[in-house]
Amino acid sequence: xxxxxxxxxxxxxxxxxxxxxxxxxxxxxxxxxxxxxxxxxxxxxxxxxxxxxxxxxxxxxxxxxxxxxxxxxxxxxxxxxxxxxxxxxxxxxxxxxxxxxxxxxxxxxxxxxxxxxxxxxxxxxxxxxxxxxxxxxxxxxxxxxxxxxxxxxxxxxxxxxxxxxxxxxxxxxxxxxxxxxxxxxxxxxxxxxxxxxxxxxxxxxxxxxxxxxxxxxxxxxxxxxxxxxxxxxxxxxxxxxxxxxxxxxxxxxxxxxxxxxxxxxxxxxxxxxxxxxxxxxxxxxxxxxxxxxxxxxxxxxxxxxxxxxxxxxxxxxxxxxxxxxxxxxxxxxxxxxxxxxxxxxxxxxxxxxxxxxxxxxxxxxxxxxxxxxxxxxxxxxxxxxxxxxxxxxxxxxxxxxxxxxxxxxxxxxxxxxxxxxxxxxxxxxxxxxxxxxxxxxxxxxxxxxxxxxxxxxxxxxxxxxxxxxxx
Numbered sequence: 001x002x003x004x005x006x007x008x009x010x011x012x013x014x015x016x017x018x019x020x021x022x023x024x025x026x027x028x029x030x031x032x033x034x035x036x037x038x039x040x041x042x043x044x045x046x047x048x049x050x051x052x053x054x055x056x057x058x059x060x061x062x063x064x065x066x067x068x069x070x071x072x073x074x075x076x077x078x079x080x081x082x083x084x085x086x087x088x089x090x091x092x093x094x095x096x097x098x099x100x101x102x103x104x105x106x107x108x109x110x111x112x113x114x115x116x117x118x119x120x121x122x123x124x125x126x127x128x129x130x131x132x133x134x135x136x137x138x139x140x141x142x143x144x145x146x147x148x149x150x151x152x153x154x155x156x157x158x159x160x161x162x163x164x165x166x167x168x169x170x171x172x173x174x175x176x177x178x179x180x181x182x183x184x185x186x187x188x189x190x191x192x193x194x195x196x197x198x199x200x201x202x203x204x205x206x207x208x209x210x211x212x213x214x215x216x217x218x219x220x221x222x223x224x225x226x227x228x229x230x231x232x233x234x235x236x237x238x239x240x241x242x243x244x245x246x247x248x249x250x251x252x253x254x255x256x257x258x259x260x261x262x263x264x265x266x267x268x269x270x271x272x273x274x275x276x277x278x279x280x281x282x283x284x285x286x287x288x289x290x291x292x293x294x295x296x297x298x299x300x301x302x303x304x305x306x307x308x309x310x311x312x313x314x315x316x317x318x319x320x321x322x323x324x325x326x327x328x329x330x331x332x333x334x335x336x337x338x339x340x341x342x343x344x345x346x347x348x349x350x351x352x353x354x355x356x357x358x359x360x361x362x363x364x365x366x367x368x369x370x371x372x373x374x375x376x377x378x379x380x381x382x383x384x385x386x387x388x389x390x391x392x393x394x395x396x397x398x399x400x401x402x403x404x405x406x407x408x409x410x411x412x413x414x415x416x417x418x419x420x421x422x423x424x425x426x427x428x429x430x431x432x433x434x435x436x437x438x439x440x441x442x443x444x445x446x447x448x449x450x451x452x453x454x455x456x457x458x459x460x461x462x463x464x465x466x467x468x469x470x471x
Contacts, residue, residue, distance in 0.1 A: 089264025089395075089407045091414055095388075098268060098418045099425035101302065115426060116271055122429035124273040126459035127386040128152045129451075130240060131329070131359035132249050134233040134380040137265070137394065141166060141234060146191060148181030151382050151390075152238050153460060156225070157181035159202065161189040166234045167202025168225040175220075231255050231378060232262065232394060240458040247329050249358060252376060252396070260375060260396040263406035266414045270389045272424035273462075275451055277381055277389060278357050280420055281333040282447030285440035287316040290419050299418035313340045320443050322450045331357045331450055355379075360454040372405050373398035377413060386462045391417070 096108035103111055135149050135158055146159040148171060155171035157180045171181045173193040183194030190199040190208055199209040200222045207220035226237040226245060231252045237245045254260040270277065280286070290301070294312035297304035317336040322328065333355040339346045354366045363379035375397030382390045393413060397406045435441040 084404050084407070086403055088262060088403065089266065089410050091264075091266040091411070093266075093268045093418070095269040095271065098299065099271070099421035101300075101422075101426075112271075112425075119426065120428045121273075121387060121462070123431040124387070124429045124462055125275055125431075125452075126240075126455045126461050127273060128238065128240070128383055128460050129274065129360035129454035130238060130243070130456055130459065131361060131454050132228070132235045132237055132245070132247075133361045133382055134392070135168065135236050135382065136234050137392070138166075138229060138232050138234060144186045146181055146184050146186060148179070151384050153383075153386075155179065155181070156236075157184060157191060158234065159184075159186050159191050161186055161202055163189065165189070165202070166227055166229050167191070168227050168234075168236050169200060169202065169205055170223040173198060173200075174222055180222075232396075233378070233380065239456070240460065241456050243456075247327075247359070249362070250364075252364065252378075254376075255396050259398070261399045263375075263395045263397055263401075263403055264410050265395070266393045266410060266417075268391045268414075268417065268421060269384075270391050270421055270424050271387060272389060272427075273387050273429055274360065274381055274383050274389055275448075276424055276427070276429060277391065277420075278360070278363070278451065279444065279447055281331075281355055281357060281363070282320040282443045283440075284316075284318040284320060284333075284443060285438070286423075287318055290423065291316060291416050295412050295415045299415055299422065301419060301422050304419070311342050314338075315340060320447065322446065328450075329359050329453070331447070333357070360451065367397075367409070369397075369401070369405075369409065373401045375401065375406065375409075377410070386460075393417070 096112040100108070100111050100115055102108060106114070133152065135151060135156070136147065141147055141158060141160045143160050143164050144162060146157055149156045149158050156168055157171040158166065158168050160166050167189075169180070169191060171179050173180050173195060175193065175196060175198050178193050178195035180191055180193050180200075185192050185194070187199055189203065190201050192199045197209075197211050198207055198220070200207050202224065205221040205224040207216050207222075210216050210220070228235045228237075228249060230249060232255060233249075235249055239245075252260075292314055293304040294309045294314065296312070297306060297309040315338045318333060320331065320333045323330040323332065335353040335355065337349075337351045337353065339349040348370065350370065352368045356364045356366070358364065361381040365377040365379060367375050367377065369375065375395060378394045378396070380392045380394075382392075384390050393410065395406055395410050433444075435445060
């Protein structure tokens with residue numbers, strides 16, 4: 001808009017406002033001086049002669065550039081203050097964003113693809129273990145909505161029926177192979193194919209309607225997956241032998257009852273076989289090496305030992321143990337954290353954590369944050385490729401914990417995880433590692449034996465083709 005137009009519009013507004021307040025006609029001002037006088041007259045009428053208000057309005061007219069700059073800064077502070085104190089965290093990192101030693105001569109994605117092609121993968125275990133997997137967060141699936149999820153080596157259509165119940169079926173229609181997650185719609189408790197409008201019941205996969213046929217063949221059905229929805233997640237059961245679930249994800253009552261409040265999430269893509277990630281919990285010896293430097297030193301392993309950060313140190317004490325039957329699908333890492341600043345113990349930041357690994361793919365990390373209260377971080381792994389995992393963390397805390405405090409804990413967790421990702425993205429899996437005679441290495445061996453229960457005879461293994469690892 002032209003400056004003359006802005007000026008004219010402002011003057012017209014002032015004249016109209018003055019006429020409304022004073023109840024009398026005001027002539028159209030012909031100079032900037034008259035505009036200022038009109039503004040002061042108007043504000044005096046509005047604020048009934050309040051001196052401070054009139055002076056402030058006079059300053060605004062006299063120094064418009066300074067006023068605009070100040071208003072802009074205040075608006076920014078209010079916006080970012082609102083996001084800090086009231087908006088849950090949503091930190092999303094793509095595969096190329098984290099975990100690679102970037103070369104300035106290469107783009108991030110090009111560097112990530114090069115590492116993926118050249119890296120020695122090793123003789124890895126089967127790529128899709130048996131158990132429950134979190135396909136998506138509950139808030140990401142609205143009633144009547146269909147979403148496509150590619151995971152566990154299959155294409156899935158996830159939908160929420162008109163009564164609010166979540167269902168998971170194979171995405172491809174058995175009629176002519178249309179992807180029902182792309183253009184399909186929810187009708188009652190069924191998903192309707194976008195190609196020929198065949199409808200399949202979410203409960204058992206049975207086809208209930210074929211518009212072009214008088215009778216529905218008995219064999220017309222799509223594969224369904226067992227689903228449980230709890231703790232803010234839609235979980236699906238996968239078993240290579242087709243076995244029924246022999247354990248279920250435990251419910252976190254504080255979330256179900258609404259006693260704990262959602263405060264945010266982080267999302268990362270990791271280039272590793274799934275077992276490598278939970279194995280980190282049993283590898284207590286890596287804590288001082290990877291997680292000892294202050295989180296302010298960042299996530300790049302090459303630079304986090306810089307001398308400028310040596311005045312702060314994280315100290316850890318941890319142990320790992322597997323549970324006996326009937327909870328032998330559960331293991332737990334107990335972690336104690338202390339922060340030392342310039343040689344002084346900052347006891348107010350002490351934290352005790354119980355990280356309960358449940359099955360092959362998720363962890364409930366219970367926190368006791370002292371004066372700030374208690375909470376849980378849900379750590380969920382989903383294999384979106386043979387050696388590619390989607391790693392999501394959610395945090396739920398007592399309502400008395402301020403949002404910015406919960407976000408601080410989540411950011412601290414994210415920084416530590418991103419250091420681990422730089423290890424996972426570049427390492428080779430050692431099927432027969434050389435272990436030292438130490439308690440720490442024996443714990444890793446125990447974890448591998450424990451995790452092996454989630455593989456069975458027909459668990460799929462990686463068919464390695466170098467040219468398929470780009471993305």
